[in-house]
Amino acid sequence: MQTDTTTITSGDTTNESACACGSGGCGCHSGSPHSSGIGYNLPDRFQLLQEGDKVVEFGSGLGNDAISVASIVGPEGKVIGIDINETNISKSRQKARISGIDNIEFIQGDITAAPVPDEWADIVYTSCVFNLQSDKQKAADEMYRVIRHNGYVCVSDFVILKDIPDGLRKEAAGLVGCIAGVEKAPVFMDYFKKTGFTKGQIVEVNKVKLPDELLSKYLDATEMESYNNLDSDDGVFSVVLVVEKPETCSAETCCHNPDKHKN
Numbered sequence: 001m002q003t004d005t006t007t008i009t010s011g012d013t014t015n016e017s018a019c020a021c022g023s024g025g026c027g028c029h030s031g032s033p034h035s036s037g038i039g040y041n042l043p044d045r046f047q048l049l050q051e052g053d054k055v056v057e058f059g060s061g062l063g064n065d066a067i068s069v070a071s072i073v074g075p076e077g078k079v080i081g082i083d084i085n086e087t088n089i090s091k092s093r094q095k096a097r098i099s100g101i102d103n104i105e106f107i108q109g110d111i112t113a114a115p116v117p118d119e120w121a122d123i124v125y126t127s128c129v130f131n132l133q134s135d136k137q138k139a140a141d142e143m144y145r146v147i148r149h150n151g152y153v154c155v156s157d158f159v160i161l162k163d164i165p166d167g168l169r170k171e172a173a174g175l176v177g178c179i180a181g182v183e184k185a186p187v188f189m190d191y192f193k194k195t196g197f198t199k200g201q202i203v204e205v206n207k208v209k210l211p212d213e214l215l216s217k218y219l220d221a222t223e224m225e226s227y228n229n230l231d232s233d234d235g236v237f238s239v240v241l242v243v244e245k246p247e248t249c250s251a252e253t254c255c256h257n258p259d260k261h262k263n
Contacts, residue, residue: 048123048152048154048242049069049072049073049123050073050122051072051073051074051076051077052073052074052076052077053073053077053122053123054073054077054078054079054080054120054121054122054123055069055070055073055077055078055079055080055121055122055123055124055125056079056080056081056082056114056116056120056121056123056124056125056146057069057079057080057081057082057124057125057126058082058111058114058124058125058126058129058130058139058142058143059082059083059084059111059126059127059128059129059132060081060082060083060088060092060106061083061088061092062088062091062092062095063081063088063091063092063093063095063096063106064095065127066079066081066092066104066106067079067092067095067096067099067101067104070096070101070103070104071101073103074103075103077103078103078104078105079103079104079105080104080105080106080107080116080121081104081105081106081107082106082107082108082109082111082114082115082116083106083108083109084108084109084110084111085108086108089106089107089108092106093106111126111129111133111139111142112133112134112135112138112139112142113138113142114142114145114146116146117146118145118146119145119146119147119148119149119151120146120148121146121147121148121151122147122148122151122152123147123151123152123153123154124143124146124147124151124152124153124154125153125154125155125156126143126154126155126156126157127156127157128156128157128158128176128177128178129157129178130155130157130178131157131158131178131179131180131181131182131183132177132178132180132181133181136181136191137191137194137195139191140191140192140194140195141195143155143192143195144192144195144196144197144245147245148245149245149246149247149248149249150244150245150246150247151244151245152242152243152244152245153192153197153200153241153242153243153244153245154240154241154242155192155240155241155242155243156204156238156239156240156241157178157182157188157238157239158176158178158179158182158208158236158237158238158239159182159183159184159185159188159236159237159239160182160183160184160185160235160236160237161184161185161233161234161237162184162233162234163184164182164235164236165218165219167217167218168210168214168215168217168218168219169182171214171217172210172214172236175210175211175214176208179236182236185202185237185239188239188241189202189241192241192243196245196246196249197243197244197245197246198244198246199243199244199246200241200242200243200244201241201242201243202239202240202241203240203241203242204239204240205237205238205239206237206238206239207230207235207236207237208235208236208237208238209228210227210235210236212224212228215227215228
């Protein structure tokens with residue numbers, strides 16, 4: 001899969017559509033949502049949305065993307081945005097009222113215990129929120145529980161292929177909050193395999209271009225060059241994972257099986 005680049009600057013990261021909160025804190029990303037590879041209308045970008053769909057956004061932030069999705073699924077569809085931050089929910093509800101869109105609901109809640117019925121949604125998506133969770137497996141399990149059979153889950157976040165210095169991770173998280181919880185790509189994907197998703201893959205990869213002044217604090221010149229090289233496995237990558245819930249659940253994958261993760 002071709003790897004492109006995403007540039008992250010040390011400027012303002014308070015773009016309203018790019019900040020959401022999870023059980024481990026709030027995360028933002030900088031840059032244009034149209035070109036960043038993180039966020040911006042994930043289901044629509046990957047042609048997952050249809051009129052009449054029921055959609056849930058885990059970590060809806062200030063509601064911009066959820067409102068846009070609600071306009072796409074139309075009056076026969078429904079969108080639920082979930083965010084743990086009360087201020088985010090209040091502002092999202094206000095925006096929805098102003099927009100005149102009434103097929104949307106914003107609920108304050110923890111995505112590791114999502115306030116949504118079993119198998120309610122056709123699409124679940126989340127952007128730069130999964131890595132914020134203190135219990136990522138539980139968040140993946142909730143996506144599996146909420147989505148209907150043959151429904152799709154779309155997750156955008158950051159991964160690494162090789163370990164990065166702890167200091168670099170910490171400072172980079174000051175620019176992009178969800179980098180704090182970044183893990184290696186196979187670990188990231190295993191959360192979803194373990195909970196029961198059997199079909200899907202990473203459909204988009206962008207290498208993150210962190211500021212050179214940040215990299216130079218923790219890397220020598222050769223290492224910096226490798227971090228900036230698109231063909232290198234060094235550095236941080238933004239990815240989009242799309243997985244499909246199987247038509248039936250086995251005893252091992254059933255989201256109501258309390259023994260599912262014991263082994």
